[in-house]
Amino acid sequence: MYTKQDLLDHLKELGIDENGTLLVHSSMKSIGEVEGGADTVLDALIEYMKNGLLVFPTHTWSYIKSENPRFDVMDSPSCVGLLTELFRKRPGVIRSWHPTHSVAALGKGASDFVAGNEQFDTPCARGSSWGKLLDHKASILLIGVDLRRCTYIHGVEEWLDIPGRLTDEHEMLYTILPDNTEISVPQRRHIGHTSEKYGRVEDVFLHNDAMYKGHFGDATVRVCDTEKMTDLLTHLLKEDPELFS
Template sequence: MYTKDMLSNQLTDMGFKPSDTVLVHSSMKSIGEVEAGAEGVLDVLIDYFSEGLLIFPTHTWEQMGEKKLIFDPLHEPACVGILPNLFLKREGVSRSLHPTHSVAAIGENSVKYLKDDTHGTPCHRHGCFGKLYDYQAKLLFIGVGMDKNTFLHSVEEWMDIPDRLTDRPVRFKVKLPNGAQQHAATYRHLKGGISDKYVKMTDPFLYTGCMKTGQFGDAHCYVGDAVKMADLTLGFLENDIHVLDDFEPIPVSWYKKTENH
């Protein structure tokens, strides 16, 4: 069984600082047996990043749609795992108002970070995923890979990559804490496994130092630098706007320098 101290030490080993801004994608099952279970994992993360900003995706794209048009951020469960749902219940945690791609955060800058997240696309440049670049955030993938990297959806949106969003928005309403409702129309991601292709970015990210590996409990982890990841991906998309449309590997010549002997 992993104690909280053991997990905290693993965060240090991965190079994290308590003042970091960190977005966590997670698989609780991958971590193994932990002191106090999933709540213990949250205890560790919240305590460790007490001087920074801790963020979890709390997406609801799975259930929100034409048949469910009112998003209640205080009560709507996330569709992305146990840790985000438990995180939502923690004292001091706030949630953004995006009807399909909300995030939750705790930290001194959480109010500013979560503000203005109701624009018309899932991961727009000035919303919570675009702000990861501005906040020079780190991305921690606990037991999951690049197919869960929502930040890459955002990078593709900045480049206006074709065939990513629906032709028309869905007109949602968001329930506010005072009971009023706010209009929040947003386009949706097209179905068809867009993010599955993001796994091809794993090797380039690792080779160029945009990302490194680590361990959290039993879980294999990736730790990414949002700025470096975005800049490299933007460069690839400038080379070929369709490069993330399929599973073909990224051309090695785009990121590996050949040595002349």
């Protein structure tokens, strides 16, 4: 059974920049038995990143859609895992206002990081938190999940305007703000299941030092460098826009 100290040691061994920005995609089950369960995992990540910025996706794309168009910033649950749902409820955590691809952040510059996502009509716009990851030269930690769960790659596809990734038409969605004000946030949606093909670039990432592997508890983890990933993906997708088709 892993303790919080074990997990802190694993993060240090992984070489995560404790003063930087870290986005975490996660499978709690993959970590194995932890004393105190999921809350201890969050305690370890929060303590390790106390001088930096810790970010989790808190997506709602699976159920916020035309037939259920209202995203409540305070109450709509995350659809991408236990840790994300527990994290968004932690004291001091701030959630962005995007109706389908929100993030939650804690730490240095969290308010600025999540601000303005509701101004964009796509899931991962360059000016949104997904683009700010690149501005921050962030790391992405994939705990027990692979590149198929790396939303950031969707962002790079958007920024390069890869054909066939987004609907042409908008779906009218709404965000209910913390003060119960409701705003309209029309959205173009992702098309298809291109993320299931993101594993095609795993070896390229590994061989070019855009990603390396390690462990966190029992989980195999991938640590990704957003700058290097973006450079490689830009080159690959300009050569072959159908790479993930």
